[in-house]
Amino acid sequence: MKLTPPFPAGDKHLSDKYWAHGYYIQDFELGAAGFVRFLVLNSCWLHEARDELHRGVLTTYTLERIKEELSGLPKVKVNIAICHHHPHAHSELGLGADDVIKNGQSLLDILSERGHWLVVHGHKHHAKVEYAKGQVFQSVVFAAGSFSGRLEGSNAVVSKNHFHVVEIDCDRSELAGRITSWSWVPGVGWEPSSPGNKLGFPCETGFGYRGSIAELATSVVSSLGTASVMKWPSLQLNTPEVQHLMPKQFLVLTKLLQDDHGVSVLFDDLGRPEQIGRVAA
């Protein structure tokens, strides 16, 4: 390629590999936390072919090369895959089902054989975080939405332009962390994301908790003890798992707390949990 500087990697050979073989892998040292591995995928690799223009594709050739290369690499602490298209279904809001990456599930299967992965993608302009399907390790798939694209159709009512900061807890054996998000407010600027509706993306959420929500609710009530009110940061110290819940998991937790334990969660103006407590008699 004649691009200067090289794209998407700063290294010319890695960039060439991306354009020639549809991917590259690059490791970065995190100091005491070990290494973070980036797998950068070109899901638009076949866009020169008219028939493949409207969806993402990972060819079996690319997948075989990825599998082979990953099997020869040492395990690292954090694995992140980046691609344009979505590797699994993302069709809510009438966003369509035909543009999913062809062989996307195969990619997720390959990744799950090599540890825990965070897969970050774009294309849909609708932010969402979910677990992938899989028998052993389920990757966390984070649809980042759009930073600056024009939002159209039903999605324009639900979504905003976003940027996110993802924090990963490197001291845990499984992939877990938090996402803090900002959204663009016309006439004002970047503000902490306020979902506004149940399909919008919250300003703070998490990923990585894979246990029982009912058991977590019991732990939360136990942390509250006999106190009538507890501030959320205090609860996070006692029950750190609550930071690693995805938005829908969190909704289920609050409902279980209310229905089964008579405990309410109080949210601030941005929809962040602020306090937890028992309703006054």
Next chain:
Amino acid sequence: MTIEPQVRAFFEAFNAKHQQPREVAENYIYSRHLNDLGGPYHAVLVGPRGSGKTTLLKMLQPAALSAWQGARAHSLRAQIDYSGVFISSDISWSRQLKSLGYGRLSDVNHRTLIVACFTTHILHALLQTMIQRCDPTTTFRGVKLSLDQESNLALQILKELRIDGAIPSLSSIRQALRSRLTDIRTLANQGSLMDQLEFKASLASQPFLHIDFLDMCSNITGLFDDAVNEAGAKWGLLFDELETAPDWVVQQLFSAFRVSDQKIYLKLAISPSSPAAYATLTSELGPADWQDHKQIPLWCQDRKVAEKFCNDLWRSLARKQGIAQSARDSLGPSAFAPASGGGVASSVDRYGPDGYWTKQFQELLQKDKSFAAFLKVRKIDVTQLGHTDQFSRDAVLRKAAPIAAVRNFFLHEDRVGNVSPRQRKTSSLYAGAESMFAISEGNPRWLIGLLSPLIAHMVNTKTKTVAPSVQAEQIDKAADRLLALLRTTPLPDGSARSGTGGLDVLLQRIGQRLHDDLVQSNFAIDPKLSFVADKGYSNSVCELLAAGLNRGAVVLVDESTSRPIVGDLHDVPLRFSYLLAAKFGLALRKGRTTGLRQLLISTEGYDDADATRQLGLL
């Protein structure tokens, strides 16, 4: 992250309404109005849109006073012995709530529900301030409550407010009050489907709808004060934008000056034209200024104080762009500050043979016989201005100079010596630091809107001065935007019949007549620049002028503090805001007052009042 100031809309930019207290404090430029407002008494802050009322009220909140780093911050904090509760005008109780219950509620039921919305909104703001005071970052009037203490306090407040199903915490009560507003709306909608007598009985049985806001504020602030060991502490309720409130809210608040609890100060912000406030203030049982409360008109400032504020604001804006020069050095002197003289270095004698004013006077003398006569009567020789005695300089030259500058600018002499008025496309006459400051009327939002593009121009062009033509362009743009805003003013009832037209049309007509009189009549040292709607003049014109007064298009000429709020605009002298004065080619001073009947009929043979009377015969 915020948008650069220069790309924001002129009149809606820099509105403190949507800013958090800390943001307001970080950008605040001191004015002595804050001291006037902040004292231990009830107060009324009077000013048109954009005059900084919201900023001043918001500055009295504990979080803003904690964050303020200004030079006078320490002394002001020492002066304030209460906790300020900012109460924004809210759609929940503003005039827009007329439609509550789809217009199908009886007056009594409708009023009951709006009163409940109003009270709930105030209590919500009060809880917000309590939470603010408990925030560890609040240093001014900050308090520390343990979870148990807060829980106990919350339980007491929940009981007072008759709230069920909430966690015992201040945040939870605040949220419950927000939900209560929704509940009241739902109740109103349900009531619209019911028999109104039956609904009235249902409303009467719900105690939370009948809470008196002052009593309840007094009660729950007392509970808070006890919890933090500050028994008897004072609180300030800071009401913003009362011009958007229903008349009965205005009347209730202004009446409360005399009856309110001594532990609660009321600070009310309102636009200058408010019939409801005026009626209450002038009623026999109403409050009296200086006895029960203090009235603070925002347009009434000592010229030097206003100039200092403007210079401080310039410095603040310029410094952010890396510019250290003063406004005077960047924008030059003004033609309307004859003591300084226009366009000349200060070292040159302004009245000397080559001085700015000598040239202006000589040019005008060539084309204006009435000016020649004026000078002759006063025995002033334009070639000897520098030798004029001090008394004549003070009494005549300084007063005559700005008028001479305007006439010289607008009178044109052709090659054969015919003199006629001409339209000028630019307002370069109005350039210069003092003029720009005057044009802003000391209104922070206008001043920032005028100065920011000029500073941006200096940065973009890498120059140290801004040419008069560039300044003139900004003045024109700002005036056009104001006129566009005025065009959106609703027509009063009956104005279509009287043929008054919209507010912008009315003001343009008045401006044109005053300009013609200034330029085409004989030279006068004190020309007509102000106007008054004569007694009996069209009511719709007065209503339009009231709207113009509240939007800052016209200004009360009476600059004393005795009457900053007016009810009826008849017989109330007004002048154009200097922004519109520049647009219409007038001098930046108040001048002599003329009646609208004479002003408009003398040039057009048309009078609104007559038109109304004649149409009434049909």
